[in-house]
Amino acid sequence: MAKTNKTFNKLTNLELSIQISLSGLSFCILNRDLNTITFLKEIHFDKKLNPLETLDALKEHLENENLLEETFSKVNVIYDNNLSALVPKPLFNEDCLADYLKFGSKILKTDFITFDEILINDSVNVYVPYVNINNFIYEHFGSFTYKHISTILIEQILLTEKNSNIPKVYVNINKGSFELIAINNTKLLLFNTFEYNTKEDFIYYVLFTLEQLELNPEKISLIFIGDINAKDELYEIAYKYVRFVFLGNREDPYKYSIDSQPKTNHSNFTLIKSF
Helix, strand or coil: CEECCCCCCCCCCEEEEEEEECCEEEEEEEECCCCEEEEEEEEECCCCCCHHHHHHHHHHHHHHCHHHHCCCCEEEEEECCCCEEEEEHHHCCHHHHHHHHHCCCCCCCCCCCEEEEEHHHCEEEEECCCHHHHHHHHHHHCCEEEEEHHHHHHHHHHHHCCCCCCCEEEEEEECCEEEEEEEECCEEEEEEEEECCCHHHHHHHHHHHHHHCCCCCCCCEEEEEECCCCCCHHHHHHHHHCCEEEECCCCCCCEECHHHCCCCCCCCHHHHHCC
16 A cells, blocks of 8 residues: 655655564665665564554654654555455455454454555455554655555565475564465465464464465475574474474565674565565
């Protein structure tokens, strides 16, 4: 989705992406002329906030970070929440947005519901953005584009696996939650979001999903992206139950300034892939 109206008097070669969840914020600035990421920052909240508190945190960090006061030629916003549902394009009806969400997500009658079209697999991603944050970003930056995190994950992973005929499961790790994307023969089998408190919660959801999809843990490739490394307890417990476990790679084309290096080749996947 895109919100447009306000225009800038000054054109720049800088683009900004902001990933917003109730557990934290992430910021990334890309200099298009230099093809270089010049700013990358993550903020993790001590506890899960509500949308009003998250907006206050966003305002605070925008006010206190000088590099975020630049004029940007493009602003991208990524909403990271579990208020989404994937609908096959032939079955999609724009008049039924709430119906797609109400059985799998806790939504309010006052929630604004929108959707992203995912052309690569002819589907529509229906989701709830945070309207108060949308309104603030529009007032602060002017024109901007927003998507749901699952839209970026599905698009990018299907693109990466477009020539693969091997079943794979991607797991994007966030603080306290993860997205799971299962594919086979270039087709999306499943996308889902799970919340977890312990490593046992995590592996239960992964193994239960494999069982439901009839995917053999002895044969499937499990690929981790996001906030994880090979010494993480989630990686280690997955390796006990799944034979082939790997760390993914963004394979992005950008260079990085010295003070804006990602932690790993697979971290900040959706933030950097949003450009």
